[in-house]
Amino acid sequence: MxxxxxxxxxxxxxxxxxxxxxxxxxxxxxxxxxxxxxxxxxxxxxxxxxxxxxxxxxxxxxxxxxxxxxxxxxxxxxxxxxxxxxxxxxxxxxxxxxxxxxxxxxxxxxxxxxxxxxxxxxxxxxxxxxxxxxxxxxxxxxxxxxxxxxxxxxxxxxxxxxxxxxxxxxxxxxxxxxxxxxxxxxxxxxxxxxxxxxxxxxxxxxxxxxxxxxxxxxxxxxxxxxxxxxxxxxxxxxxxxxxxxxxxxxxxxxxxxxxxxxxxxxxxxxxxxxxxxxxxxxLLYQGIVFVLVMLFMPAGLAGLIQALAGHLRAHGLRRMLPVSLAFLLSTLLLAGGIVFTVEMLQRFFSQDYRSIALASGWPPIALFGREWDPLSPLTWLVPALVTGAGVAIARLAGAAWLRLKDAAPARPGAHATANAHRNPA
Known part of the structure; x- marks a missing residue:
């Protein structure tokens, strides 16, 4: 090590x-x-x-x-x-x-x-x-x-x-x-x-x-x-x-x-x-990252790396890879939903956009290479579906992780230690 x-x-x-x-x-x-x-x-x-x-x-x-x-x-x-x-x-x-x-x-x-x-x-x-x-x-x-x-x-x-x-x-x-x-x-x-x-x-x-x-x-x-x-x-x-x-x-x-x-x-x-x-x-994204780290990774990025290294040694790459990829996919989906929502709201409430809206109605908002109607429910359905998919995959990955931990083999010598405690003589 x-x-x-x-x-x-x-x-x-x-x-x-x-x-x-x-x-x-x-x-x-x-x-x-x-x-x-x-x-x-x-x-x-x-x-x-x-x-x-x-x-x-x-x-x-x-x-x-x-x-x-x-x-x-x-x-x-x-x-x-x-x-x-x-x-x-x-x-x-x-x-x-x-x-x-x-x-x-x-x-x-x-x-x-x-x-x-x-x-x-x-x-x-x-x-x-x-x-x-x-x-x-x-x-x-x-x-x-x-x-x-x-x-x-x-x-x-x-x-x-x-x-x-x-x-x-x-x-x-x-x-x-x-x-x-x-x-x-x-x-x-x-x-x-x-x-x-x-x-x-x-x-x-x-x-x-x-x-x-x-x-x-x-x-x-x-x-x-x-x-x-x-x-x-x-x-x-x-x-x-x-x-x-x-x-x-x-x-x-x-x-x-x-x-x-x-x-x-x-x-x-x-x-x-x-x-x-x-x-x-x-700066808002920086604050969101900090809040999420404190909620879900209180040991920080270094603690996450240490935990992943320990789990790889305990469970092996073949078992850890699907769960890790699922968590990664859910993170990307959640990030996409949050970014879409924040950027749309930032543009929608900006002074320039409000001035244009008062003069000529509510124009489409350009984001990610296309234009979105801010008053259309379909526009806001996109981040809702992406975020919902991220939450669903995160739940599935969490359940798979719990099953993996429950199925982990006992450490070498654990049975011998338990027997020694039951039979001290």
């Missing part, structure tokens, strides 16, 4: 290294954003998933790292305080300092109170930033330029991509090594039972501050990479939407697995990139 995981990780790194060769420049820029979102999500998960402290304002430390890096890039007459490849250290340093300061106050409380304190700190910074023009540049933000260093110009998106990839891989490796240390194991104890740690003599508050600061430091590195990529920083990076996005990404990916948030961040980044150009309702 460990060997297989290492092979998967190595293959993933190889694919990431080859992306600039395979993708267009616009997709390379999307890949840079994906890598930054991955690091931010994993750093956030150290605090939330592993430490059990749900922060609603983690974009504050991402933004602080971003602005610190912009100032470092502009220092010394534009030559930069550090060479371009080392600029994320500025974001790490300021993220760490801000994490220690904010964490000292936030970790004095737990649960909902902790979450509200982190949200309040982030919103306070978001409100003050436009007025502190010397630090944050006001409404326009701060712009700068990447300087050549180490024989590289960093004027090409491919060079920025590989710089981002190197820092993300290094940061992920350090975060993973942190989880293997005694302090990393105590972080899990902080999530499971902080009172027990306190009873055992550990300083829970100091441990919480440490976890908060480490998470903020790596969030600052993610913000630094964002500043290097964009060559600018704006106070909107402190917005609550940025904090909400990392929460969504992490829980969609799965907070119980180290790389689960990375999977969620990668999937949702490319989902937003692909869907935002096609529809105005892409």
């Amino acid at each position: 460990i060997l297989a995981q290492k092979i998967v990780v190595a293959a993933g790194v190889a694919v990431l290294a080859a992306l600039p060769v395979l993708l267009s420049p616009s997709l390379v820029n999307a890949s840079i954003q994906m890598l930054i979102a991955v690091l931010f999500a994993v750093a956030f998960n150290l605090l939330s998933g592993q430490g059990g402290m749900l922060s609603f304002g983690h974009a504050a430390y991402f933004g602080i790292g971003s602005f610190a890096t912009v100032h470092a890039m502009s220092a010394l007459g534009g030559n930069g305080l550090l060479p371009t490849p080392l600029l994320p250290l500025a974001g790490a340093a300021m993220g760490l300092l801000a994490g220690v300061a904010a964490g000292w106050f936030a970790t004095k409380r737990s649960g909902v109170y902790f979450s509200m304190i982190t949200l309040a700190l982030a919103e306070l910074l978001h409100a003050l930033a436009p007025h502190l023009k010397g630090w944050f540049g006001g409404e326009a933000g701060i712009s700068t330029m990447r300087m050549p260093a180490w024989g590289l110009t960093f004027g090409d998106s491919n060079q920025v991509y590989y710089l981002t990839l190197a820092w993300v891989l290094l940061s992920l490796a350090l975060l993973y090594l942190y989880t293997l240390t005694p302090v990393g194991r105590l972080t899990l104890g902080l999530r499971e039972n902080a009172n027990r740690l306190r009873f055992l003599g550990y300083d829970v508050h100091r441990l919480g501050v440490l976890v908060f600061a480490v998470s903020a430091m790596f969030s600052g590195i993610a913000g630094a990479l964002q500043a290097i990529n964009m060559e600018a920083a704006n106070y909107v990076v402190f917005d609550a939407q940025a904090s909400a996005a990392v929460v969504l990404n992490s829980y969609i990916g799965g907070v119980k697995v180290f790389l689960g948030p990375a999977l969620g961040a990668a999937a949702m980044t490319f989902f937003g990139y692909a869907v935002s150009d096609l529809t105005r309702s892409w």
Whole structure:
């Protein structure tokens, strides 16, 4: 199992290294954003998933790292305080300092109170930033330029991509090594039972501050990479939407697995990139995905993959394939029905369509290569039938899955164990 995981990780790194060769420049820029979102999500998960402290304002430390890096890039007459490849250290340093300061106050409380304190700190910074023009540049933000260093110009998106990839891989490796240390194991104890740690003599508050600061430091590195990529920083990076996005990404990916948030961040980044150009309702779809994951896959995408791997080992591919295909078909049908309904309603209630309707009646709505009469019952019968078929297939697949589990053979040694319990002599 460990060997297989290492092979998967190595293959993933190889694919990431080859992306600039395979993708267009616009997709390379999307890949840079994906890598930054991955690091931010994993750093956030150290605090939330592993430490059990749900922060609603983690974009504050991402933004602080971003602005610190912009100032470092502009220092010394534009030559930069550090060479371009080392600029994320500025974001790490300021993220760490801000994490220690904010964490000292936030970790004095737990649960909902902790979450509200982190949200309040982030919103306070978001409100003050436009007025502190010397630090944050006001409404326009701060712009700068990447300087050549180490024989590289960093004027090409491919060079920025590989710089981002190197820092993300290094940061992920350090975060993973942190989880293997005694302090990393105590972080899990902080999530499971902080009172027990306190009873055992550990300083829970100091441990919480440490976890908060480490998470903020790596969030600052993610913000630094964002500043290097964009060559600018704006106070909107402190917005609550940025904090909400990392929460969504992490829980969609799965907070119980180290790389689960990375999977969620990668999937949702490319989902937003692909869907935002096609529809105005892409944020609604993102919310629907989050709700469905929380309802039916609370362990996230990573938990789903782990469960599928376990079931394949237990039942075999021949038995699992029909059930899996049935679930996949039902998912596609349900998605089709939801998308049809949302897109029709979005167009129907849009201001432009309402203006046309008041002037010349209710014209057909163009969708999926044809025109649909919004007042015809047949139009709305289409998504109803598609959605109904998806629900019916999902029910059949669920029943087949229950039968498969009931017919599963007993584990080796189970009968012997049961006999031993019945006949202890």
